[in-house]
Structures are given as structure tokens and as C-alpha cells.
Amino acid sequence: MENSSLHSLIETIVLTSNNNITITNGAGEILYFNPKHWTVYGVKQEDCLGKTVYELEAKGVFNPSITALVIKKKQQVELMQQTLTGKTIMTTAYPIFDSNNQIQFVVSYAQDQTEINKLHLQYKELERQIQNYQQVVKALRQQETAQYRNKKMEEIKRTIHRVANTNATILLLGESGVGKSMWARKIHQLSNERNEPLIEVNCSTIPESLFETELFGYEPGSFTGAHKQGKKGLIEQAHHGTLFLDEIGELSLSLQVKLLKVLVEKKFKRVGSNTDRTSHFRLITATNRPLEEMVNKGEFRLDLYYRINVIPIEIPPLKKRKEDIVFLASHYLSIMNNKYHMEKELHTETYEYLTEYHWPGNVRELENLIERLVLTVDSIIIYPSHLPQALFKNKQMEPDIIDLPLPKNNESLKARLERIEKHILLHTYKQYPSSYKVADLLGISQASAARKLKKYRAE
Numbered sequence: 001m002e003n004s005s006l007h008s009l010i011e012t013i014v015l016t017s018n019n020n021i022t023i024t025n026g027a028g029e030i031l032y033f034n035p036k037h038w039t040v041y042g043v044k045q046e047d048c049l050g051k052t053v054y055e056l057e058a059k060g061v062f063n064p065s066i067t068a069l070v071i072k073k074k075q076q077v078e079l080m081q082q083t084l085t086g087k088t089i090m091t092t093a094y095p096i097f098d099s100n101n102q103i104q105f106v107v108s109y110a111q112d113q114t115e116i117n118k119l120h121l122q123y124k125e126l127e128r129q130i131q132n133y134q135q136v137v138k139a140l141r142q143q144e145t146a147q148y149r150n151k152k153m154e155e156i157k158r159t160i161h162r163v164a165n166t167n168a169t170i171l172l173l174g175e176s177g178v179g180k181s182m183w184a185r186k187i188h189q190l191s192n193e194r195n196e197p198l199i200e201v202n203c204s205t206i207p208e209s210l211f212e213t214e215l216f217g218y219e220p221g222s223f224t225g226a227h228k229q230g231k232k233g234l235i236e237q238a239h240h241g242t243l244f245l246d247e248i249g250e251l252s253l254s255l256q257v258k259l260l261k262v263l264v265e266k267k268f269k270r271v272g273s274n275t276d277r278t279s280h281f282r283l284i285t286a287t288n289r290p291l292e293e294m295v296n297k298g299e300f301r302l303d304l305y306y307r308i309n310v311i312p313i314e315i316p317p318l319k320k321r322k323e324d325i326v327f328l329a330s331h332y333l334s335i336m337n338n339k340y341h342m343e344k345e346l347h348t349e350t351y352e353y354l355t356e357y358h359w360p361g362n363v364r365e366l367e368n369l370i371e372r373l374v375l376t377v378d379s380i381i382i383y384p385s386h387l388p389q390a391l392f393k394n395k396q397m398e399p400d401i402i403d404l405p406l407p408k409n410n411e412s413l414k415a416r417l418e419r420i421e422k423h424i425l426l427h428t429y430k431q432y433p434s435s436y437k438v439a440d441l442l443g444i445s446q447a448s449a450a451r452k453l454k455k456y457r458a459e
């Protein structure tokens with residue numbers, strides 16, 4: 001092939017390529033610059049030809065110059081460039097050596113990543129929205145409708161309905177598992193911001209060192225390991241919506257200062273930026289810690305306490321609303337039956353045991369127990385004997401043989417054994433007032449336990 005046709009063939013290939021191709025000599029002087037892509041760099045072909053990459057780098061046309069790096073390293077280089085037009089370019093450059101092993105040409109290919117980055121950001125935003133909707137769907141699927149009978153809970157519901165669309169700051173208090181997060185979600189759903197994001201942040205799970213970048217976000221390249229395009233913080237994501245700070249009592253004093261600053265000034269800066277940003281959000285916080293006590297001990301800042309304690313709502317523990325236990329138990333039973341396609345039932349005596357228990361893990365513990373029972377009990381009916389030991393106040397007790405009644409004069413062995421049996425049965429029944437549990441503990445059938453108990457209790 002003639003030199004001229006080869007030249008025009010190469011020219012066509014370069015021109016039709018999607019890459020921006022630049023060719024320099026070994027001194028970095030531009031010999032060829034694909035004219036089609038001047039918009040990427042913001043300079044025309046005629047402004048580049050004959051110039052060195054060092055001159056263009058100094059003018060900020062691109063930064064850094066990949067060709068300069070190839071000349072320095074004498075090898076292929078790949079990197080991301082920023083251009084005068086504010087674009088992010090992915091570039092790869094190769095050296096071409098002459099017979100003396102000196103660089104004769106450097107060919108670089110550049111691809112505009114701006115659109116890809118934009119798509120990536122949109123993708124992340126969609127991912128975040130999906131996560132939000134997933135939470136909503138999960139709540140709906142689990143029929144996360146608050147179930148209660150207790151009067152205090154009825155009052156709480158009324159307060160929540162009253163304040164939900166006022167934008168007032170709410171502090172949810174109560175033991176772990178009482179439903180603080182559930183009520184926070186409910187408030188958001190009832191508020192005017194229901195179609196905006198609800199950003200849930202568990203303060204106890206964010207490491208101190210990441211708190212600022214997580215909450216405030218960061219600018220591109222602010223620290224090693226940062227995403228190239230920077231990141232929106234949770235506070236920014238909550239803009240126009242609700243920011244729910246769970247476990248706020250776990251925040252260290254230094255993080256409390258940082259949080260207070262945002263709440264007072266209503267603005268923040270992304271890490272690595274000097275620009276103030278604002279985010280308007282409804283604040284809901286929750287904790288199972290005694291905040292007032294913590295304030296007195298100097299573990300929680302008084303000023304932050306005042307800021308978040310605008311409308312405090314204390315959710316009572318399950319043991320203080322016994323009427324809710326039965327209600328919640330049958331609610332979860334029907335949810336689990338539906339979920340696992342079962343038809344389990346709780347025996348009346350089982351309900352009694354559930355009501356007597358003190359539920360340190362509150363509704364969460366009850367929910368988990370019902371799920372476990374539905375999955376592990378073979379029979380249709382769930383009897384007290386299927387309940388875990390923790391639900392029985394005292395440890396299982398064997399009747400003490402020394403306490404057994406002494407033989408009466410002329411008492412037959414049969415009569416004496418019956419007296420001992422009576423003693424054992426009544427003693428066990430006193431500990432566990434359930435014929436099922438007695439049967440289970442003594443290894444007899446429930447029918448036999450019930451018959452014997454009826455007889456001995458009547459004597």
C-alpha cells in the first residue's frame with residue numbers, strides 16, 4: 001500500500017474512533033489531535049498542534065498530562081484526567097520506541113467519563129431510592145401496623161397523629177425493641193414529607209472516624225479511598241425528608257458537638273469543601289438510654305438534649321402493657337402462619353405464660369419467639385411445654401426427697417406411693433401451673449397429668 005493511502009486509512013480510523021486520540025513525539029510535542037473531540041478538552045486542533053503537552057498542562061487543558069508521564073516512565077500509563085471544561089477523562093497512553101530504544105511517539109486514547117459518572121451518580125441515587133422503597137415495602141409486608149390495646153399506647157398514637165405533619169423534632173424513648181423505629185417510620189409516613197426520603201442512621205454503627213464523611217459527605221479526591229466523584233452525605237440525602245437518628249445516646253461527646261453544630265447552624269460543609277450547604281429535614285431521634293441521667297453525668301450535652309427533646313414520646317416496655325402481649329402474639333402468629341403457610345395455634349395456657357413473662361427484648365423478642373415456635377413445633381397446637389425455659393420464672397425443680405411426708409402407721413406401699421405422687425404433682429404444679437408443663441416435666445401424658453391433678457387438687 002502506498003504511503004499516502006495508508007496515511008488516509010489511518011486518518012479515517014482515527015477520525016471515526018470514539019476515542020480522542022492524541023499523538024506526540026518523544027519530546028511531548030503534539031503531532032496529531034483528533035479534531036472531532038475538541039469539545040472534550042475545550043481547545044481546537046489548531047491551538048494544540050505544535051504545542052507541547054507541558055504547555056497545555058500548564059494552561060490546565062488537562063491535568064495531569066498522561067503523555068508527560070509516559071515520557072518520564074517509559075511505559076504504558078492509565079489514569080483519570082480532569083479537563084479545562086470540567087470533564088473527567090479516562091486516558092491510556094503508550095510509548096512507541098525507535099531502534100535506539102528512545103521514545104519516538106506517544107499515542108494516547110481518551111474517553112469522556114462525565115456521562116458515565118453522571119449515570120453512576122443517578123444509579124446510586126436510584127439505588128438509595130430503591131432502599132427507601134424496600135423499607136416501606138418491608139414494613140407493609142410485615143404489616144408493620146402498630147398493634148396495641150394499652151391505653152398509654154392509644155395516647156401515644158394520638159400524639160403521633162397530631163404532631164406527624166408539624167415538622168416538629170421528636171425524641172422517641174424506650175427500651176430496646178419497644179417499637180421506636182417502627183413509630184419513627186410511621187411519623188414519616190403520616191407527615192407531609194411522606195414522598196420524600198426517610199434516612200435512617202444508626203448512630204452506634206457509624207465509626208467515629210467515618211462520622212463526618214457519612215453524615216456530611218465529601219468532595220472528589222478529599223482522602224485516600226474516597227469515591228472519585230465524591231459522595232452525598234446522609235444529611236444531604238435527607239433534604240426535604242426525614243432524618244431519623246437512632247441510638248443517639250451512643251454518640252460520643254465529640255460527635256455530639258458536630259451534630260449540634262449542624263442542627264443549630266442548619267448548614268454544613270462536605271469534607272474537603274469550603275462551600276456551605278443546607279439541608280432542610282425533619283429530625284426524629286431515638287434512644288434506649290436515660291438521656292437525662294446521661295446529661296447529669298456529663299455524658300450527653302445539655303444543649304443537644306434541649307435541641308432534640310422538643311416532643312419526647314416514651315414508649316412503655318411490653319411488661320408494663322400486658323394486654324398488648326396476647327394481642328401482639330396472635331398478630332405475629334397470623335403473620336408467621338401466612339409467611340410459612342402454616343396453621344399453628346397457641347394454647348390458652350401458652351398465652352398465660354407469655355403474659356407473665358417480663359420480655360426484656362420487648363416486641364422484637366416476642367416476634368422472634370413466635371416465629372421460632374411456628375417453625376419448630378411439630379404439633380398444630382403450641383403448648384406451654386414448647387416454650388423456652390426462660391419463660392418459666394424459676395429453674396426446673398425436682399421435689400426434694402427429704403421433704404416427702406413420713407409414712408403413717410400401717411400405711412400400705414400403694415397408699416404411700418400415691419401420697420408421694422400427689423406431693424410431686426402438686427409441688428410441680430405450684431411451680432408450673434400448667435398440666436402440659438407438668439406432663440412434660442414428669443414424662444407422662446397430658447391427659448394423665450390433668451386427671452391426676454384434678455384428683456389430687458380436689459383432695
Ligand SMILES: Nc1ncnc2c1ncn2[C@@H]1O[C@H](COP(=O)(O)OP(=O)(O)OP(=O)(O)O)[C@@H](O)[C@H]1O
Nearest residue numbers: 144145146147176177178179180181182288363364
Ligand atoms: N405495637 C407494635 N405493633 C406491631 N409491631 C410492633 C409494635 N411495636 C414494635 N413492633 C415490631 O417490633 C420489632 C422491633 O421494633 P423496633 O425495631 O421499632 O424497636 P426499637 O425500639 O427501635 O428497638 P431498638 O432500640 O433495638 O432499635 C419490629 O419488627 C417492629 O415492627
